[in-house]
Amino acid sequence: MANVRPGANMSAIAAALGVSxxxxxxxxxxxxxxxxxxxxxxxxxxxxxxxVPSLAARALRTGRTGVLGLVLPDISNPLFPQIAQAIENxxxxxxxxxxxxxxxxxxxxxxxxxxxxxxRGIDGMLIVPRRGTRISDVGCPVAVLDxxxxxxxxxxxxxxxxxxxxxxxxxxxxxxxxxxxxxxxxSNVQSDRIGGVKCGLGSKVECDTxxxxxxxxxxxxxxxxxxxxxxxxxxxxxxxxxxxxxxxALTELQHAGISVPDMVSVxxxxxxxxxxxxxxxxxxxxxxxxxVADLAIAALMRVIEADADADDAAAAKVTSxxxxxxxxxxxxxxxxxxKTAVPGATAFHPHARHPNNSTAGEVKQ
Amino acid sequence: MANVRPGANMSAIAAALGVSxxxxxxxxxxxxxxxxxxxxxxxxxxxxxxxVPSLAARALRTGRTGVLGLVLPDISNPLFPQIAQAIENxxxxxxxxxxxxxxxxxxxxxxxxxxxxxxRGIDGMLIVPRRGTRISDVGCPVAVLDxxxxxxxxxxxxxxxxxxxxxxxxxxxxxxxxxxxxxxxxSNVQSDRIGGVKCGLGSKVECDTxxxxxxxxxxxxxxxxxxxxxxxxxxxxxxxxxxxxxxxALTELQHAGISVPDMVSVxxxxxxxxxxxxxxxxxxxxxxxxxVADLAIAALMRVIEADADADDAAAAKVTSxxxxxxxxxxxxxxxxxxKTAVPGATAFHPHARHPNNSTAGEVKQ
DNA sequence: CTGAAAGCGCTTACAG
DNA sequence: CTGAAAGCGCTTACAG
Numbered sequence: 001m002a003n004v005r006p007g008a009n010m011s012a013i014a015a016a017l018g019v020s021x022x023x024x025x026x027x028x029x030x031x032x033x034x035x036x037x038x039x040x041x042x043x044x045x046x047x048x049x050x051x052v053p054s055l056a057a058r059a060l061r062t063g064r065t066g067v068l069g070l071v072l073p074d075i076s077n078p079l080f081p082q083i084a085q086a087i088e089n090x091x092x093x094x095x096x097x098x099x100x101x102x103x104x105x106x107x108x109x110x111x112x113x114x115x116x117x118x119x120r121g122i123d124g125m126l127i128v129p130r131r132g133t134r135i136s137d138v139g140c141p142v143a144v145l146d147x148x149x150x151x152x153x154x155x156x157x158x159x160x161x162x163x164x165x166x167x168x169x170x171x172x173x174x175x176x177x178x179x180x181x182x183x184x185x186x187s188n189v190q191s192d193r194i195g196g197v198k199c200g201l202g203s204k205v206e207c208d209t210x211x212x213x214x215x216x217x218x219x220x221x222x223x224x225x226x227x228x229x230x231x232x233x234x235x236x237x238x239x240x241x242x243x244x245x246x247x248x249a250l251t252e253l254q255h256a257g258i259s260v261p262d263m264v265s266v267x268x269x270x271x272x273x274x275x276x277x278x279x280x281x282x283x284x285x286x287x288x289x290x291x292v293a294d295l296a297i298a299a300l301m302r303v304i305e306a307d308a309d310a311d312d313a314a315a316a317k318v319t320s321x322x323x324x325x326x327x328x329x330x331x332x333x334x335x336x337x338x339k340t341a342v343p344g345a346t347a348f349h350p351h352a353r354h355p356n357n358s359t360a361g362e363v364k365q
Numbered sequence: 366m367a368n369v370r371p372g373a374n375m376s377a378i379a380a381a382l383g384v385s386x387x388x389x390x391x392x393x394x395x396x397x398x399x400x401x402x403x404x405x406x407x408x409x410x411x412x413x414x415x416x417v418p419s420l421a422a423r424a425l426r427t428g429r430t431g432v433l434g435l436v437l438p439d440i441s442n443p444l445f446p447q448i449a450q451a452i453e454n455x456x457x458x459x460x461x462x463x464x465x466x467x468x469x470x471x472x473x474x475x476x477x478x479x480x481x482x483x484x485r486g487i488d489g490m491l492i493v494p495r496r497g498t499r500i501s502d503v504g505c506p507v508a509v510l511d512x513x514x515x516x517x518x519x520x521x522x523x524x525x526x527x528x529x530x531x532x533x534x535x536x537x538x539x540x541x542x543x544x545x546x547x548x549x550x551x552s553n554v555q556s557d558r559i560g561g562v563k564c565g566l567g568s569k570v571e572c573d574t575x576x577x578x579x580x581x582x583x584x585x586x587x588x589x590x591x592x593x594x595x596x597x598x599x600x601x602x603x604x605x606x607x608x609x610x611x612x613x614a615l616t617e618l619q620h621a622g623i624s625v626p627d628m629v630s631v632x633x634x635x636x637x638x639x640x641x642x643x644x645x646x647x648x649x650x651x652x653x654x655x656x657v658a659d660l661a662i663a664a665l666m667r668v669i670e671a672d673a674d675a676d677d678a679a680a681a682k683v684t685s686x687x688x689x690x691x692x693x694x695x696x697x698x699x700x701x702x703x704k705t706a707v708p709g710a711t712a713f714h715p716h717a718r719h720p721n722n723s724t725a726g727e728v729k730q
Numbered sequence: 731c732t733g734a735a736a737g738c739g740c741t742t743a744c745a746g
Numbered sequence: 747c748t749g750a751a752a753g754c755g756c757t758t759a760c761a762g
Contacts, residue, residue, distance in 0.1 A: 020749045056424035057739035060754045080446050088467050097485050099462050102453050120462050222642055251643040254619035274639050278616040385733045422755035425738045
């Protein structure tokens, strides 16, 4: 009696209409050949009694649950909300539910989480893998998200292209000495972004890369990155590979009395909610997560259908090569042309910008 | 054949052992009285063949799916990752899965999302309600998260107490003019936090409240909040009711050349990942989300069990009054004693603080 | 302590 | 175009 269904099941409808349950099933699913007129009556009755199909029964019968699993490396990952929202929506659009699992940064937990999902009988799985994880055969259709250079099974935005847009844009503003700020060289996403940035900057721009992870090994977590010194060395643009790093750069520079964008420019990646709220708002690159999600779900659906028809069994996988989704540069206030005279870190104008920095004038390139 | 189960079901195990399926079921669940020796053999066989129970079949039989629904007002809510992670973990600990649903800030979508979950046969639901939403009878056990002043069915941290800790701390530092920064006066959470802050500050401290929503109505989204002017008026501490607002305050002040915490202090709420990464790192208040989640799940379990035993049917609800979870003040670098001379917004020392602002020395009060 | 039987609600060949 | 029947894999009274 834990169930709160309005009560009516197929048999009830069938009885009420004096037909068989099979006919009700066929009428409702539109599969079997039922007379249009009967279909109408069945539909009407179903609506009348507030019929809600039992997904459990259907799952038992068909072997498909209509549920997908979403495995995240670390739910506290700032990009997670965007991913989860996009996936949930894309799945709902094709009638699927989404069960979440968190691997808490731990690879053992990731395996555990995957197994729990499998035990729940999910029809397919979306995995945002932990860095350095190889997703092996998990025994159900899998789509891997967000690591474009991983071969096979992968759906992702074109991070390299996003990087190129940033590089080109900074070069066009006249920056000649750019510091790229990444977290870890082992991240495929960050590698792709860096490659793009460098390509976009071109060979005439001097550029160096700073890994926050390495600085932290020496100075501890969330330490200063020494950006004031870099600015003094003549770097006029700081291209962070995530908004988290960009925010860190922005506040560190401001803290040191270096005005953004008057003295140096800062940009990020991901268009997280925080990037538009800070002052000055951050120039960033947005990936079309909705499209990524749609592609991932579509790929999964293809495999699931194929699995159901032919008997390819467990070996089936999402086979399409990385689907590429364009990225979009959002130019906001944290970037601008460099000063002709490279500034030291002392003299500047605190009130150089007008207090009203509405983002209404956002430019999309 | 969409199923990838290792194959063996209860009948297979029963056959292999020459016993009945009922016995296998009883042995595995530990319910029926089966001889210890037989239990051993059944367990061994199950492990040997890699038996995975069919949750679908169990659900059909028992009317319980072992799945909970998590309804979120807006997945892009910065607090969502923490909530989702805590809930997923707490649910997994009691053998439950978590299906997510996003109401995308829309109240119609929220209803839709709730219905979708119900149709999937979830055993219970956790709702982080949209502001101003009244969660009526949804036809399954419900626990409401995060709005402490909502009566009944609610589990949440003690936001009022968190506010009081901030207020007391700022007063103890010597601040005598404090600006509270909230988003919207309609938020129950924010109201509670404000009440606490004011109480903690005591009657001798002058304090004013700024609502970002109201400022934005005039100046547009993400506009400046006019904090530099407030600093000039003598406000020395800015107590934001969320880290998002705190970050906005921090960068706006820095942007205007006002040094934090040398000239003014800034604090937030929620301990989001961003608050520890910026410079100076933000003093904030952390709620013990794990405990909130545990309480919520426990309350839900209680109702679900009761529902299964007695036949209280659909009316059953989480009845316990707001469970109170303590909040924890994390003192970081964005707060300090006020300057004796209230500063104007011009002269200050850009390099007053040492570049290495490791958060290792975090103080917990 | 163990087993035979019924049934959860659906879908799917197979007859008619 | 419609129906009778079997069965997905489990659990739960009920006998023995």
